[in-house]
Structures are given as C-alpha cells and as structure tokens.
Amino acid sequence: MITYALTMIAIGVFAGLAGAVLGLGGGIILTPILTLLMGVDIKYAIGASIIAVIATSSGATIAYLQNQILNLRVAMFLEIATTLGALSGALLTGVLDPKYLYILFGLLLLFSAYNMIRKLRRNEGVLNRAHPDALASKFKLNSTYFDKAAMKQIDYQVENIPGGFAMMYGAGIASGLLGIGSGAFKVTAMDTIMKMPLKPSTSTSNLMMGVTAAASATVYFFNGSIKPQIAVPLALGILVGATLGSRLMQHLSARFIRLIFIPVLAYIGLEMFVKGIRL
Amino acid sequence: MKQSPKNVSEEMADVEVMIGKILRIGVIISASIMIVGIVLLILTGKSGYPGDTYPTNFSQIGQGLIQFKPFAIMMLGIFCLILTPVLRVVVSIYSFYKEHDRMYVIITTAVLIILAVCLIVGIRA
Numbered sequence A: 001m002i003t004y005a006l007t008m009i010a011i012g013v014f015a016g017l018a019g020a021v022l023g024l025g026g027g028i029i030l031t032p033i034l035t036l037l038m039g040v041d042i043k044y045a046i047g048a049s050i051i052a053v054i055a056t057s058s059g060a061t062i063a064y065l066q067n068q069i070l071n072l073r074v075a076m077f078l079e080i081a082t083t084l085g086a087l088s089g090a091l092l093t094g095v096l097d098p099k100y101l102y103i104l105f106g107l108l109l110l111f112s113a114y115n116m117i118r119k120l121r122r123n124e125g126v127l128n129r130a131h132p133d134a135l136a137s138k139f140k141l142n143s144t145y146f147d148k149a150a151m152k153q154i155d156y157q158v159e160n161i162p163g164g165f166a167m168m169y170g171a172g173i174a175s176g177l178l179g180i181g182s183g184a185f186k187v188t189a190m191d192t193i194m195k196m197p198l199k200p201s202t203s204t205s206n207l208m209m210g211v212t213a214a215a216s217a218t219v220y221f222f223n224g225s226i227k228p229q230i231a232v233p234l235a236l237g238i239l240v241g242a243t244l245g246s247r248l249m250q251h252l253s254a255r256f257i258r259l260i261f262i263p264v265l266a267y268i269g270l271e272m273f274v275k276g277i278r279l
Numbered sequence B: 001m002k003q004s005p006k007n008v009s010e011e012m013a014d015v016e017v018m019i020g021k022i023l024r025i026g027v028i029i030s031a032s033i034m035i036v037g038i039v040l041l042i043l044t045g046k047s048g049y050p051g052d053t054y055p056t057n058f059s060q061i062g063q064g065l066i067q068f069k070p071f072a073i074m075m076l077g078i079f080c081l082i083l084t085p086v087l088r089v090v091v092s093i094y095s096f097y098k099e100h101d102r103m104y105v106i107i108t109t110a111v112l113i114i115l116a117v118c119l120i121v122g123i124r125a
Helices: A002-022 A027-037 A042-067 A072-092 A098-122 A134-138 A161-178 A183-193 A198-222 A228-251 A254-278 B008-044 B058-066 B070-098 B102-124
Strands: A143-147 A152-156
Touching (some): A002 B008, A042 A198, A072 A183, A098 A161, A161 A198, A183 A198, B070 B102
16 A cells, blocks of 8 residues: 555656656656556546646645736636637537547647647747737736746747637537547647747646636545545645756756747657547 | 836736735645644545545535545545636736736636636536
8 A cells, every 4th residue: 555655656757857857747657657557447547647637736826926927917818718619619529520520630730749849849939929910918918027047037928819819618528528638738829829929828727727627626526536545645745846846947947848848748649640530 | 207107018017926825825725624634644544435435525524524534525625726826816816906907807807707618518518
C-alpha cells in the first residue's frame, strides 16, 4: 500500500512539473503511464487524469497569481468559448463522428507544431504595434508581465481575437466530446493565433484547464470513475510538482520552453491523428 | 498633481494577489484533508469499505466521515479539490466588481452560468 502510494506520488510530481511548465493538463502523459505501467483500468485512468488536470491547474496558478504572469481577463474571456464548446461537445455526442474529429484536431496540432518551429527559427519578438488590435483594446486583453529569465518587464499586445476564440471553442468541443484535456489547443490559440508571449500563454492555459475540467470532474466523481487510492496520492504529488514547476518555469527562457513544447505537441497531434485513422 | 486613475495592469495585480490568497487557502484545505485520509489509510491498512468499493455520493461520504473512514475522508478531499477552480471563478466575479469593471463581471458570470449548465447536462447524460 505504502509503495503503491509513493509510486503514485512520484508519478504525480513528474506530471505536475511537466504540466505546469508546458501549460498542459498531463492527461496525455498520465493516461498511458497509469494504464500501461500501473495496470489501471482505462475508466479509472481517465477519472484520475481529470483530477490531475485540476490539481495541475490549482497547484500552478497559486504560484502564478502571486507572480502575476497569467492574464486573468484573457482567461475569462476565452473561457466563455471553451465552456460553450464543452457544452456543444457534450450535446453533439453521437452526432459527430469522433473519427474525423481526431483526424482534424490531430492535423491541427501537427500544423501548430510546424508553426512553432518556424517561430523558433525566426526568433519572433513580442507583439507591440503602434495601433493595437481594436478588439484586444475593447476587451482590455493587452497586458504586461515580468520575465525572470530575461530580467525585464515585458509589455505585450494580442491580436486575432476571433481566431483565438474560434480555436478555444474547438478546444472545448474536443474536451467535451473526446474527453481529452485541451491544454495543447489552449496554448496554441494564445501563442500561435493571438500572438501572446509563451509564458503568459502556458500559465493562462493552466488556469483555464482547471475551470473547464471542474465541470466534467463532478460527473466522473458521482459516476464512480474516481478511485480514491489512485486519485489522492496522484493529486498530492501533482500539487507539489505543479507548484515547483510554475516557479521553475519563470526562470526558464521562453525559447527553452518552446523547444520542449514542440515535440510534445507533435506527439499529441500524431497520436490523435493515428487514433482517428484506426477508429 | 492630479491623481491619475490606476491603470489596468495595477488593478489586475491587486485582483490577482487577492484571488491567489483565497485559492491557496482552498488548495491547502483540500490537500490537508487528502493527507489525513491517506495517512490514516496507510496506518490502519483499512479503507473502511468492503473489497474494492468506495463512497461515491454525499450521504455515503457523510456517513463514512462520522465513522472516520479513510476512503470517505479521501473522497471529501478530492471533492474539495474539484471545487477550487469554481471558487476561483466566483472570487474573480467579486474582484472585477470591486474594480468597477462591469464588462468583466458580466463575462465571468457568464462563464459561471455556462459551467453550471455543463454540470446539469453532464449529470443527466
């Protein structure tokens, strides 16, 4: 019992650390570890993953909020799209064929991995235009953060709000319909589409993930998919890992985070694509 | 010198620090409950429930809590953790209100309402 609990805590620390740095829920890493390595039934692995998303989100954002990297207005503004998407996803179950969704979203992630590689090569700076985007100004989405790796205050603007909003709606549908955490889509929407710097993008993604996951988590809780002996040690490990990860992330360069993010994004995209083809 | 109104980023800094504190208390409470449950489980070696079962509704959890059953305490901890993001949305509404940011009070309230609808749809499904 104690060995099992300690193993789960260790897995949690790792998942929380990675999730907090990259702005991902960690479900994509956790589900295979739990099912393949720990022999957990897929039903309980999914239940544990959803708790993991919340633990990552809450663990990461208690550190972020203090350090003011995340953008709360962007989070709440885009959360409307994500929650509406999740709602549509739940209602569309059985109407849309998951096969094509997996293929579509897989390709979308592969495409954004490609975009991120281009961005890495061009060494793109922070968006700071003479005439800020009208919608971004109207909704007060432009903001500022202190980058501890670069040791300077970075003011940034965002653009293409409708594009980001649409992508978030898609992310919501994906999580509602396919039951996947959608951190990868959220970071892509903010970083690639709205041109928000990477660090505010990953930390804002972390905050949003928890809010979206809370709605589905209660369903899993009451239908018995959440086993306490799995979820509790995992969540405790993740809380520690995510708190450490969010502190660590501030001292990493955005370039370095992007370098780890790209292969993870490509992996998730490829996995979804292959899953869609096989269905 | 004329007193200039606080700029958006300074206002946000105040809001975020306040939310951070409340959220941190919420996380600490849920983590503490989970720790008590798991320590009790390891020490006694008993979950308090036969075989592979565990409580999944409020009345079962409530009864288990009175008898100090480890699994009931652990499930309560998980449920508190699930509530922390919802708590964050609620507190955000209040803090936008304190800032007189009507637009974001509406936006954040909308998020809360959609969340509630998701929940109802999810439970029915």
